[in-house]
Amino acid sequence: MKHLVSILDLNNKDVNKIFSIAKHFEEVLERRVKKVPALIGKTLALLFIEPSTRTKTSFELAARRLSCDTISLSVSTSSLKKGETLEDTARTLSSMKVDCAVVRHPHEGAAKKLASLNLFPVINGGDGKGEHPTQALLDAYTALKKLKSLNGKKVSIIGDVLHSRVARSGIELWHRLGAKVTLVGPPTLLPRHLPEYVDVSYRLDEVMKNSDILYFLRIQRERLGGECLAGIEDYRDLYALTKDRLKNLRRDVVIMHPGPVNRGIELDPEVIYDERSIIEEQVFEGLSIRMAVLTLLLSEKGGFHEIPA
Amino acid sequence: MKYLLKKGTVVCPITCKESELDVLIDNGMIVRVEKGISDKKALALDASQCIVMPGFIDLHAHLREPGEEEKETLYTGAKAALAGGFVRVVCMPNTEPPLSTSFLIKAVAQSDASSLFCRVLPTGSLSKNREGKEIAELNLMAKAGAVAFSDDGSSIQSAGLMRSLMLYSLTTKKPLFLHEEDVNLSPQTCIHEGKASFVTGVEGTPSSAEAVMIARDILLAEETGARVHFQHLSSKESITLLRNAKKKGIQVTAEVTPHHLVLTEDETVSLNPLFKVNPPLRSTEDRNALEEALVEGVIDVIATDHAPHTKEEKTREFELAPPGIAGLETALPLLYTYFVEKKIIDLRRLVEVFSINPAKVLGKKVFAIREGERAELTVINTAESRKVNPEKFFSKSKLSPFQGFELYGWPEYVFVEGELRFLKGDFPLEERRSKGVD
Numbered sequence: 001m002k003h004l005v006s007i008l009d010l011n012n013k014d015v016n017k018i019f020s021i022a023k024h025f026e027e028v029l030e031r032r033v034k035k036v037p038a039l040i041g042k043t044l045a046l047l048f049i050e051p052s053t054r055t056k057t058s059f060e061l062a063a064r065r066l067s068c069d070t071i072s073l074s075v076s077t078s079s080l081k082k083g084e085t086l087e088d089t090a091r092t093l094s095s096m097k098v099d100c101a102v103v104r105h106p107h108e109g110a111a112k113k114l115a116s117l118n119l120f121p122v123i124n125g126g127d128g129k130g131e132h133p134t135q136a137l138l139d140a141y142t143a144l145k146k147l148k149s150l151n152g153k154k155v156s157i158i159g160d161v162l163h164s165r166v167a168r169s170g171i172e173l174w175h176r177l178g179a180k181v182t183l184v185g186p187p188t189l190l191p192r193h194l195p196e197y198v199d200v201s202y203r204l205d206e207v208m209k210n211s212d213i214l215y216f217l218r219i220q221r222e223r224l225g226g227e228c229l230a231g232i233e234d235y236r237d238l239y240a241l242t243k244d245r246l247k248n249l250r251r252d253v254v255i256m257h258p259g260p261v262n263r264g265i266e267l268d269p270e271v272i273y274d275e276r277s278i279i280e281e282q283v284f285e286g287l288s289i290r291m292a293v294l295t296l297l298l299s300e301k302g303g304f305h306e307i308p309a
Numbered sequence: 310m311k312y313l314l315k316k317g318t319v320v321c322p323i324t325c326k327e328s329e330l331d332v333l334i335d336n337g338m339i340v341r342v343e344k345g346i347s348d349k350k351a352l353a354l355d356a357s358q359c360i361v362m363p364g365f366i367d368l369h370a371h372l373r374e375p376g377e378e379e380k381e382t383l384y385t386g387a388k389a390a391l392a393g394g395f396v397r398v399v400c401m402p403n404t405e406p407p408l409s410t411s412f413l414i415k416a417v418a419q420s421d422a423s424s425l426f427c428r429v430l431p432t433g434s435l436s437k438n439r440e441g442k443e444i445a446e447l448n449l450m451a452k453a454g455a456v457a458f459s460d461d462g463s464s465i466q467s468a469g470l471m472r473s474l475m476l477y478s479l480t481t482k483k484p485l486f487l488h489e490e491d492v493n494l495s496p497q498t499c500i501h502e503g504k505a506s507f508v509t510g511v512e513g514t515p516s517s518a519e520a521v522m523i524a525r526d527i528l529l530a531e532e533t534g535a536r537v538h539f540q541h542l543s544s545k546e547s548i549t550l551l552r553n554a555k556k557k558g559i560q561v562t563a564e565v566t567p568h569h570l571v572l573t574e575d576e577t578v579s580l581n582p583l584f585k586v587n588p589p590l591r592s593t594e595d596r597n598a599l600e601e602a603l604v605e606g607v608i609d610v611i612a613t614d615h616a617p618h619t620k621e622e623k624t625r626e627f628e629l630a631p632p633g634i635a636g637l638e639t640a641l642p643l644l645y646t647y648f649v650e651k652k653i654i655d656l657r658r659l660v661e662v663f664s665i666n667p668a669k670v671l672g673k674k675v676f677a678i679r680e681g682e683r684a685e686l687t688v689i690n691t692a693e694s695r696k697v698n699p700e701k702f703f704s705k706s707k708l709s710p711f712q713g714f715e716l717y718g719w720p721e722y723v724f725v726e727g728e729l730r731f732l733k734g735d736f737p738l739e740e741r742r743s744k745g746v747d
Contacts, residue, residue, distance in 0.1 A: 187476035187533070188444075202480045226443050227473045234446040238480055 002297055003115035003122045007133045007169045012176060014296075019141050021292035022285065028065065029287060039068035042298050045093050045101040046072045047114075048125070049086070052104050054259055054283070055125050055135075059102045062290035068298070071098070086110060087117065094119035100298055103127070121297040129163050135258055136169035138289040140177055142282045143213055146254055151178035156207045158184040158239055159217030159266055160228075162191050166258045167217060171198060182207055185239060188228045204239050208249065215256045216241060216266045224265075232265065241271045254278055311335045312729055313348055314722070317356030317688060320656045321363055322665060323677035327657070332361060334684045337727020342678060354732075358692035359721050362660050363676035364396030364685030366667035368486070368564060369461070369540060369612035370637060372398075372429065375413070376405025381617040381705050386637070387422035387429050388739075389615070389704035391731050393637040394687045394720035395427045399671070402434040403462040409434040409445050411453035418454030425738045426730060427723075430456045430671075432486060435474050441465050444477050451481035456671050459486035461540060462587075466492060468525055475535035484536040484562075484670055489522035489547075490514075490588065499632045501589045505574035511628070514589055516544035523547045527554040530561050538670050539563040541614050543588035545598035552607045562670050564610040565599050567643040568634050572596075572710065582623055582630035583710045586616070604654055609666040613640045617706030624708075635706035639697055641689060643711065645718025663687075684724040691717055 003009060010018070028036055044063045048056050056072070063070045073089065084092075086105070093101065103111045104125040111124035111131075126132040144150055155174045161167045161183045174181050175197055182199040183190050184207055190200060201207045208214070224232050236242065241255065246268070255267075255277040263269050272279060314332040319342065321327075331346040332339060372386035381389075383400075390398035400417065402408030408417060408431055417431040433450035435458040437443040447458055458478060464487070465471045478485055490497075495518035500506050502513025523539060527550060530537040542548065542563050554561050568586060573596050576584040584590060602608040616633025623630050641663070648654045654662075664687070668675040676685040694717050699709040723731035730738050 187479045188473050227470050228444075230437070230444040230446045230448070230477065234448045237452070238448050 001118050001121060004133050004293055004297065005111045005115050005122060005124045006131050007136050007172045009133070015137070015173070015176070018137060018289065018292045018296065019144070021295060022141060022288040025065070025288040025291040026285075029284075035065055035067060037067045038295055039063070039066040039298050042099045043069045043071065043097070044294065045098045046070055047089070047101050048072070048074045048104045049110070050104050050106045050126070052126070054286075055104060058283075058286040059125065059290055062287050062294060065287070066291055066294060068294065086114060090114050090117055090119055100294065123293060123297065126165050128165065129168070130165050131169045132165040133169050134286070134290055134293060135166045136173040137293070138282060138286045139170060139215070139256060139258070140173050141289055142278055142285045143254060143256065144177070145285070146278055146281070147212065149178070150174065153179045153212040154182065154210055155179045155213040155215060156182045156184050156201075156211040157215045157217065158204060159219050160189040160223060161185055161217065162189045163220070163223075164217050170215070179213075182211070186229060189223070202238075204241075204245070208245065211253060213254045213256060214241065218258065218260065218262055219266050221262070221265070236265065240265065241267050243268050243270050246271055246274060249276065251276070256282060259283065311348065311351035313346060313351035313353045314356045314361055314686075314688065315353055317359045317361035319361045319678055320660055321678040322657045322660055323363070323675060324679045326678065332678065332686075334724065334727070337683055339678060339680060339682045339684050341680060354722055356688055356721070359688045359690050360656060361678065362656070362687050362689070363664045363678055364723070364725065365394050365641065365663040365687045366397040366399070366671075367393075367395045367613050367615070367637065367640070368399045368538075368610055368667050368670060370398050370400050370615035371403065371617065371633070372400040373404060373617065374417075379619055379705070383417065383420040383429055384422040385703060385705045386615070387420070387426035388736065389637045389702060390427035391723055391725065391736070392703045392720065392734075393613075393639070394641040394689060394723055395637065396676075396685045396687065396723060396725045397430055398427045398637070399430045399432055399456060401459060401461045402432050403439060407434045407439045408432070408455075409438045411446060411449040414450045414453040414455045425742065426736065427725060430454075432457045432459045432461075434458065435460045435485060436465060436470065439463055441467065441470065444474060447478055447483070448480050451483050455483065457484045457486050457538070459488065459540070461486060461488045464488050464490040464492070464522055468529070471526060472529050472533060475529055475533040475537070478535050479533070482536075482672065484538045484672070486538050486540050487526055488540050489519050489526065491518050491522050494518035494521065497587065498628070499585045499587050499589045500577055501574040501591045503574060503592050505577045505589070508578050509580055511580070516546050516591065516595065519544050519588055520546035520550060523550050527551075527559060527561060531557070531559045534560070537561045541566050541569065541588060541612070542599065542608070543569050543591050543595060545595045548598045548602045548607060552602070555607060562609040562666070563607075564612040565603065565608050566612060566614045567636060567640045568710065570596065570599055570603065570611075571643055571647055576710065580627040582625060582627045583634075583708060585627055585630050585632045586614075586634050587632040600653065603648070603662070604658075609662065610670060611640065611644060611662045612667070613637050615704070617704050618708070619706070620708060623706075634710060635699075635702065635704050635708060637704060638702050639709060639711050639714075639716070641687075641720060642716035642718045643714070645689065645691065646716045650717060683727045685726070686722070686724040687720060688722040689718045690721040693717070693719070695719055
């Protein structure tokens, strides 16, 4: 049984396959009737043990566009509050003949644990500071569409990389697609002991000129004071894409953000609607990529490798 | 304006000069360094009894402004530093309010006193408001002119916060100046735990109060790669830790004060508050270890820890008096008399610990005496001795534990930023300003 828990679950062929199927679904999403019967009769469980709007909506809509039924279990309604373990919940869902589950969980390793039960294909919708593979896929795909190739391109990932599952999945995928990754942030919020192929910078101004992609991460407000950061002014001076920095930015640069944006913290409002920003495209491709992932995991033959594109 | 320093012994480790030479200064720049220069347009300054050295830098002074102007101001502090032979003085942020914002740093960095006397370089606080809880806006303060960061007077107790501070400081490339004192070990009585605590009955501060924090921060400096400079080392245990860290190649530096090099706990047995200082004056073995480290090069810098207080405060009972010694105006003659004259260190080493190494700690260009350099010069007279008379200090604090000490090596001329700002006890720029010439 195939799962998508980590970006490492995919080989390069799988990634290309997902991208080519996503391209097909993009076309579907532009139709007047935005629905295909690909997964009719299947049921996807959305197991969200941590609040999420974007990812959940995106998966839910992706499933529906494929005629797949969805059921939602969120923190407030789930029996996990009543003391049931994640495994118990999964077994219950399996007995109810659910075909697949997306899991969002505050603890690293939760999706992997669920996948190890082999009850149904499991998609990691974000596990703590662990991974968020579909976000990485949609980011890379959106950038690829814009830039044609990622080979040799310089990607700077800016902000709280240490606590970011988006970055953890992204670093691996950007690298695999031939891009050169630089992590930019205060050393208090950058992982240490990085693989050799990753560069590090402590100042946005040092990397702005040389970056083809500026990928901003959401900074959590509660981290702004205290032992990681020195307040909003110091952070913005070092790492925010401000109006002033926007003026000196290369014309061919691509600005990305996984959302939701903290306006006036990591990005000034002007940046979001700048012509170099592809933040809205990222949201759109989120649907097509997730449709592709669901199709590949749930079609009759199962798995990634055997399905012809 | 042209100046000709005649027949001084020029000591410049950078250019490897150590001989009797004339130095011609034109429009702030050193234009010639050789024997027998004559220039009728230049103002001749007799330096035949003097040593001419690259300008001295004090990495550690408390100038008390803003908030405690009754003890010292930027004006009196910069003047005292100049009279003490310094061309740069780094001031600590334990003011009221603390130098913890870019706004205050800018105000100190742009102080008027810097253009009349010794240039004042501010340090920003390491933790926000020196509370030891959150990171201060290090990046913005560095941009505003902070040359280093320090919570001096207090020590960061949490190892977790210390590690974060070291990591965050890497965004600025500025050094951390660390006052090391574990408050769980230190009763902060400023009495060494040893002979002094035994004789007086005052609870002592063990050497370990300093050493455990130094050990911790050597490990963290190695792990984070931060630039760490230890302030006012006082104990032999600390020296051993530092020596081993340097052998391992860890990027740490350290300073020692003149008072810890010259005085011991024996002075504190009388509980005379003039000798109350933090860290406390320690044992003879500790002092010997500091001296050995100074000779060996394990100690990088001599810094004054100039800590002025009012007479009212400083003459109270030992327990109630604030710790601190006003040291800007005695540091150089003390080191000259007790170490150079006694041939414990040579003049080259004196220049290293007072000029070259402090510049390196700050990551600044070192001063040198050669053609094409701006004149930053400390010229001391080695032929005439004088007794320390605190009443004549330019500092507001007219107190010193060295009162009455007969010392050699008093500053004769000091050039700061190309200008002759100290001339045998006079301050030419200040005089010109008060006469309205400028």
